[in-house]
Amino acid sequence: MSQSRANATERAGSTGMPGMRGIDHIGITVPKLEEAVEFFVNVLGCEAFYELGPFQFADDWMQRQLNVDPRAVMRRLRFLRCGHGSNIELFEYEAADQKLVPPRNSDVGGHHLAFYVDDLHAALAYLREKGVRTLGEPIVRTEGPSAGQTWIYFLTPWGLQCELVSFPGGKGYEKETERRLWDTRLPGR
Structure with a gap:
């Protein structure tokens, strides 16, 4: 393990939940799984992996384990990988x-x-x-801790809010500290 990775692991484990390494995945409920997978794979470029389901239980398992209506049916779920992120x-x-x-x-x-995209304007044009709905125009940060960052929001076909973000030269806060947020550009650090 590299020294910087060891230091990050040591910092993460020094307080809080024992053994916590980071975010493994983010779960999102969508209206139609096939349409959502199609968007994430064919428009955004994620890679589809395995699928599970359906899940339905006669007792209160769904409420007890997932905090949903006890009669809810999880028709299907699908895991995707999106580049170097979660x-x-x-x-x-x-x-x-x-x-x-x-x-x-x-x-x-x-x-x-x-x-995160390397070229926000090329990704936005794409x-x-x-036909993806974008919100406003790109915001360029020139001052403060986010200096160097450009971002814009867009919506999936069912209304999930997403963002394109890019900071190829880093962010302003990096001049003030040696500590770093996790960075998609450098996933091993």
Whole structure:
């Protein structure tokens, strides 16, 4: 193990949950699994792996284990790998109390997936050619801890908020400390 990796592991393990290494995957519920997999694979370039399901239980297992309606059916789930980042687990559920409108960033539980790209403008042009809805125009940070970063949000066909982000020369905070956020550009560090 490299010294920088050992130091990162040591820092991560020095406080908090024993043995925590990082985020393995992010789970997202989608309205139609096949359409979501198609978007993540054929538009964004993720790689599809295995699929499981359906899961349905006569007792309260779904409520006890997953905090969903006890009669909910997890029709299917599929794991994807997206470049050098975390894996994504896509779920398709059927539940009587299911909400069909994705949360906004400002809602409790709001979220977005950020995809690092080497050339934000080329990636943005590509998404627009594919008919993907983008929100506003790219934001370029020139000052503060995020200086050097450019970003823009886009929406999947079902409304999941996503972001393109790029900072090929690093970020401003890096001038102030030797500590680093995990960086998609350098996944082994």
